[in-house]
Amino acid sequence: MTIYRERLWASAWVYLALALVIPASLLVFWPISVLAGVIVAIVLYAGCVGIVIAASPSIVVTDSQLIAGRARLPLGLVGTVEKFQEPEATLQRGQRLDARAWLLIRGWIGPVVKVEVLDPADPTPYWLVSTRHPDALAGALTGVRPA
Numbered sequence: 001m002t003i004y005r006e007r008l009w010a011s012a013w014v015y016l017a018l019a020l021v022i023p024a025s026l027l028v029f030w031p032i033s034v035l036a037g038v039i040v041a042i043v044l045y046a047g048c049v050g051i052v053i054a055a056s057p058s059i060v061v062t063d064s065q066l067i068a069g070r071a072r073l074p075l076g077l078v079g080t081v082e083k084f085q086e087p088e089a090t091l092q093r094g095q096r097l098d099a100r101a102w103l104l105i106r107g108w109i110g111p112v113v114k115v116e117v118l119d120p121a122d123p124t125p126y127w128l129v130s131t132r133h134p135d136a137l138a139g140a141l142t143g144v145r146p147a
Helices: 012-018 021-029 034-054 088-093 134-143
Strands: 002-007 058-062 065-068 071-074 078-084 102-104 112-117 126-130
Touching (some): 002 134, 065 126, 078 134
Antiparallel strands (some): 058 065, 112 126
């Protein structure tokens, strides 16, 4: 049973920045053909937007595991859960980051949740996950953890 689900969609400014492929492709193909330039610009922009949408990972908390992107962590191995907002989230992603940590962070999402991994065989001390709803994700992780 799914308790929490979030898709880490790109912010609007990412799609706006991707629009720069339109004038770039027009500049390249305009001397060849105006129609070719317009068609290539539309196809390139649509392809870039499609890639960004397809590459947007999901965070799912079920009654048995945390799924962040392609990684899975059984809830029995979840330790302390901490949530961070800006500017503390920036420190967690930078100066206070352990190089062994598993990351699912997106630059366009400010808050992060730090999930301690209790598996003694796993060298990963914690997961650091970007989320737009840190309270809901932390609540889902602490509320369903098996005893």
